[in-house]
Amino acid sequence: MFLIYLRRELRRRRRAALLVASGLAVGIALVITVSSVATGMRDAQDEVLKSLYGVGTDLAVKKEGQENDRPEPPAFRFEQKGEGEKTQSKEFVRPTGGLGSMDESAVRTVAGRDGVAAAVGGLDLHVDKLNGKFALDPGEGPSQQGPGGPMIQGRPGSGTSEVEVDGYSLFGVDTSDVTVGPMSSSEITKGKGFTSAQADAKVAVVDSGYARQEKIEVGDTFTISGTKFEVIGIATADTGEAAANVYVPLERAQDLSAVDMKDKVSAVYVKATDADQVDTVKAAIEKELAGTTVTSSSDLADQVSGSLSTVSDLATSIGRWLSVTVLAAAFLVAGLLTSSAVNRRVREFGTLKAIGWRSGRVIRQIAGEAFAHGVLGGLLGIALGIAGALAVTAAAPTLTASMGSNQPAGGGGMLISPPREAASKSVEVALGAPLTATTIALAVALAVAGGLVAGAFGGWRAARLRPADALRRVE
Amino acid sequence: MYRLSGVVKRYRRGRATIDALAGVDLTIEDGDQLVIKGPTGGGKSTLLQMLGGLDRPTSGTVELDGTDLARLSEAKLTRVRAATVGFVFQNFNLIPTLNAQENVEAALVPLGTRAAERRRRAAEALESVGLAERRAHLPSELSGGQQQRVAIARALVKQPKVLLADEPTGNLDENMRDEIVGLLEKMWREHGLTYVVVTHDTAIARRASRVATIRKGHVKVAEN
Structure with a gap:
């Protein structure tokens, strides 16, 4: 019923x-x-x-840059013999401004912590490029500062100087493990990625956007501050912008830096054994490596702004x-x-x-x-x-x-x-x-x-x- | 058998207090037919509600077969209504969404009768009131007289001891009135019921063996 x-x-x-x-x-x-x-x-x-974070990376350890960590603006000295215009190109590789560096031993310290599955170091660099035709009077003249920070020394002559100031980001990758750190959020879409055997090889992986812009192909030679690198792969970021324009092995990046970065890293990227360990590992690293800042994805989430x-x-x-x-x-x-x-x-x-x-x-x-x-x-x-x-x-x-x-x-x-x-x-x-x-x-x-x-x-x-x-x- | 002693039913209406029943003493033997008549607002329906366990007196006792309905719990009173008392209302009070058969079956639901048994008994009850052919019709598809016959079938399908009818012909025309009065009397005789009917209709009152006239809450019983 x-x-x-x-x-x-x-x-x-x-x-x-x-x-x-x-x-x-x-x-x-x-x-x-x-x-x-x-x-x-x-x-x-x-x-x-x-x-922004890198797939597989749970924490990033960075050291706050001190005032004296900031490199001096690069000084470009252009030589001129005789009168008239001359085309010249100069590059200056420097650690990315404001970022402190840590000794590579920090990577081993972090890797030894309980709850850490993997830890790799990375080095953030920036390459300032100056290309142009110069009509300079020899001798010491007033300095000009380019937009990227480099100082141009020389006394302008009566003619005009067409100077193009450019630059790109360079990242030193620990080739022993590319599943953690910046490259983990990019996919090799052409060529090959780094192998652990290439720790000091003169090889580079170029971001697809930058490669397209600069017409760089796999197999090309790419020169950084006078050192020639073979482009072995093109990487495409999974979403948004890539972490850097060019990636080279960490040792090579350390050598390229005009500021002494031998055995130095700008960041340590950490993968925890599981998500529950992230906070514990973070606290332990902050305690052990004084003066460093340890950032997790939840910290980043709080910093997202925009629409x-x-x-x-x-x-x-x-x-x-x-x-x-x-x-x-x-x-x-x-x-x-x-x-x-x-x-x-x-x-x-x-x-x-x-x-x-x-x-x-x-x-x-x-x-x-x-x-x-x-x-x-x-x-x-x-x-x-x-x-x-x-x-x-x-x-x-x-x-x-x-x-x-x-x-x-x-x-x-x-x-x-x-x-x-x-x-x-x-x-x-x-x-x-x-x-x-x-x-x-x-x-x-x-x-x-x-x-x-x-x-x-x-x-x-x-x-x-x-x-x-x-x-x-x-x- | 009903035995009512000193039954008072008092209502409050604003600040005024109204005695619908003002000390009623009444006995109704098993199988009796009693007509309750009187002016509007005299307390007829209130008395019927006391007999049917629909309401409780303010004071006094309403005994049915020795049990005081006024003191029964709500659950027990509901059981008395379900098993012992059949109601027929002036407005028929059929469930508008259920058909004739289902309306009759509804009276067997509280008794826990199985569905097949319910269907069989409801069909028989409808047949006894001459509506076998209309069992699948909704109340809105039936005439007033037919609706009242369904209501009578619903009241009788559970084989009650008492049949209480409140103005059963109040909404019917004259022809239909005679038919329904005849049917109710037939059922009373055939089933050996105690039959109490509230009415204004003097024609019905004339046919009854006992007539209780209620005026201002007081009852006077006369034998025809």
């Missing part, structure tokens, strides 16, 4: 059922869409962090509150509508009580109807929510994540890029709204809860109904 009665009521009061179900559906759809967008936001943030951060904030604050409010309103409306339906059907329930139906049986019947409304609302809401999530995924709005604007001075910043470059680093990601089983389960739970809330309202009203009062009211 319960099911027959339920079926008949739902069929006969279709409009009322749809009204209650629609209210719940809107609330549930909003929860699904907002949850999916929030999941998409987390995925986008993970993707950004992965590209990704804005949308993420929206999804977590306004979106969440909006869904909670709409859902609460939907529950309330469903409850009130059910309660009002009980009021309208007071004679019906009074009659049932008069012919011997226990209050519990009447309440069960009302709760059953409300539950069915909840399930209907849940199904509609899930369909609407899925449509909403698919629409967001189809639209795939592009979000920009920026790093560094609010990072702590000096030591913080991205794991794979030095702080100065981090300030200008941004990554674009497409926002999706992936649907997860958890989201759907949440929607089903909400639908059931909505039905139960509505049923409770109606049941409470029916429980208070005395058959005599019910019959008296309508007769």
Whole structure:
């Protein structure tokens, strides 16, 4: 009888059922869409962090640069014999500004810690290039500072000097393990990557963007500050910008630096044995290597800004509150509508009580109807929510994540890029709204809860109904 | 057998207190037919509700076969209504979404009767009131007289000891009224019921063996 009665009521009061179900559906759809967008936001943030952080790298240890760590601006001295123009090219390799360095023994210290699966060193360098035709009078003249920092010495003559100041980033890679550190977020798309046997080889891997710009191919010779390197591979960053334009073995990078960086690294990249160990390892390294800053991915997540951060904030604050409010309103409306339906059907329930139906049986019947409304609302809401999530995924709005604007001075910043470059680093990601089983389960739970809330309202009203009062009211 | 002693039912309406029943003493023997008549607001329906266990007196006792309904728990009172008392209402009070058969079956649900048995007994009850052909019809598809016959079938399908009817012909035309009154009397005789009917209708009152007139909460019984 319960099911027959339920079926008949739902069929006969279709409009009322749809009204209650629609209210719940809107609330549930909003929860699904907002949850999916929030999941998409987390995925986008993970993707950004992965590209900024390096796949497989859990921690980066860097030393805050001291004032005296900052290298002197490079001085380019151009020789001129005789009068007239002459084309000259100079390069200056320097550690990336502001970044302190550590002795390579720090890598071994970190690698020996409990909870560390792997630790490699890396050296961030920058190559300043100056190309141009110069018409200089020989002798000491006033200095000119180029935009990249280099000093040009010489006295300008009466003619014009066409000087092109350029540069690129260079990274010294520990070839013994490229799965940790900057190269881990790039894929070798042409040629080969480094092998452990190439610790001091004159080989280079070039980022695909830089290779395209400079028309560099695998097999070409690439000269850095007078040393010739064979380009063995082209690397493409998984997302966003690469950590560096050119990668060379660590030993070679140390040799190339104009500032003495022998047996020095600018960062140690650490992979923990498991995610739970990251905080413990971080604390241990900070204690052991005084003056260093240890950055984890969660530290980075706090530093992400830009539209990704804005949308993420929206999804977590306004979106969440909006869904909670709409859902609460939907529950309330469903409850009130059910309660009002009980009021309208007071004679019906009074009659049932008069012919011997226990209050519990009447309440069960009302709760059953409300539950069915909840399930209907849940199904509609899930369909609407899925449509909403698919629409967001189809639209795939592009979000920009920026790093560094609010990072702590000096030591913080991205794991794979030095702080100065981090300030200008941004990554674009497409926002999706992936649907997860958890989201759907949440929607089903909400639908059931909505039905139960509505049923409770109606049941409470029916429980208070005395058959005599019910019959008296309508007769 | 009903035995009512000093039954008072007092209602509050705003600041005023109304005695719907003001010390009613009444005995109704098993198998008796009693018509309760009186002016509107005199307490007829209130008295019927006391007899049916739908309401409790403010004071006094309402005994049915020696059990005081006023002192029974809600669960036990519900059981009495489910098993012992059949109700027929002026407005028929059928469940609008259930068909005739299902409305009759609804009376057997609280007794725990199995579905097949429910169907069989409901079909027999509908046949006894001449509505076998209309069992699949919704109340809205039946005339007033037919709806009341379904209500009578619902009241009798559980084979109650008592049949209480509150203005059973109040919403019917004259032809239909005679038909329903005839049917109720037939059922009373055939089933050996205690039959109490509240009515304004003097024609019904004339046919009854005992008539209780209730005025301002006081009952006076007369034998026809």
